[in-house]
Amino acid sequence: MLTLALIVLLAIFAYAFHTCYPLLEKMVHGLISLKERQSLFDSATRKSVFFNVLMSFQSIFLCTVILFLVFGRMGENDYQDFYQALTLFFLFLFALVLTYLIKRLLYFIYCNVFTSKGKYKLWNETYHTLFYFYGILLYLPVLWLMHDREHYIGAILLFVFLFISFKISSIYMKIRIIYDKNIGFLYLFLYLCALEIVPLLFLYESLTYLHNVIVSSIL
Numbered sequence: 001m002l003t004l005a006l007i008v009l010l011a012i013f014a015y016a017f018h019t020c021y022p023l024l025e026k027m028v029h030g031l032i033s034l035k036e037r038q039s040l041f042d043s044a045t046r047k048s049v050f051f052n053v054l055m056s057f058q059s060i061f062l063c064t065v066i067l068f069l070v071f072g073r074m075g076e077n078d079y080q081d082f083y084q085a086l087t088l089f090f091l092f093l094f095a096l097v098l099t100y101l102i103k104r105l106l107y108f109i110y111c112n113v114f115t116s117k118g119k120y121k122l123w124n125e126t127y128h129t130l131f132y133f134y135g136i137l138l139y140l141p142v143l144w145l146m147h148d149r150e151h152y153i154g155a156i157l158l159f160v161f162l163f164i165s166f167k168i169s170s171i172y173m174k175i176r177i178i179y180d181k182n183i184g185f186l187y188l189f190l191y192l193c194a195l196e197i198v199p200l201l202f203l204y205e206s207l208t209y210l211h212n213v214i215v216s217s218i219l
Helices: 002-019 021-033 046-074 082-114 117-137 139-147 152-178 185-218
Strands: none
Touching: 002 021, 002 046, 002 139, 021 046, 021 117, 046 082, 046 117, 046 139, 046 152, 046 185, 082 117, 082 185, 117 139, 117 152, 139 152
């Protein structure tokens, strides 16, 4: 079931990459230049909306697959019960989607308090460019985890490396775009705690709780 879902997602991504490649290329150029400009998505089209929704969903879905498989390995549980596995997977997916939406809201509020609307748009576009490429690279640890049960630690380490690289890059880009020397250390400390560290800890505790509740209730 999971393999079929990945094949379908990969096929849709291949189609989107083929049809929306110019849009992706513009995003990469924007990532390199980091200059305030009219957002690529100010005038939304069907193609841009489809591309953004697909790429965001792909990143979240692949993160869900990895966490689902990792929790199964760490708990020495391969989710033999189909309904248990399906319930846990969709709960993980819902938790990640909710976290993504909440973080977007927090970023919007935080950036509008500390900076201008133009800089927020530039950061938002830059962040999602990194997020999309992060999602593409997640196919590597996902396929590794699914097809190599004996050496899954390497896949987990690859996932951790990609995640840390993505977070460091996004934090660097945000500070470079929005940081104002007049704000000082308080801005950086508040940003790192409120929008980066605390949400991750909360998400980890939530996923662990969901996993334990579902598995223990089945057993």
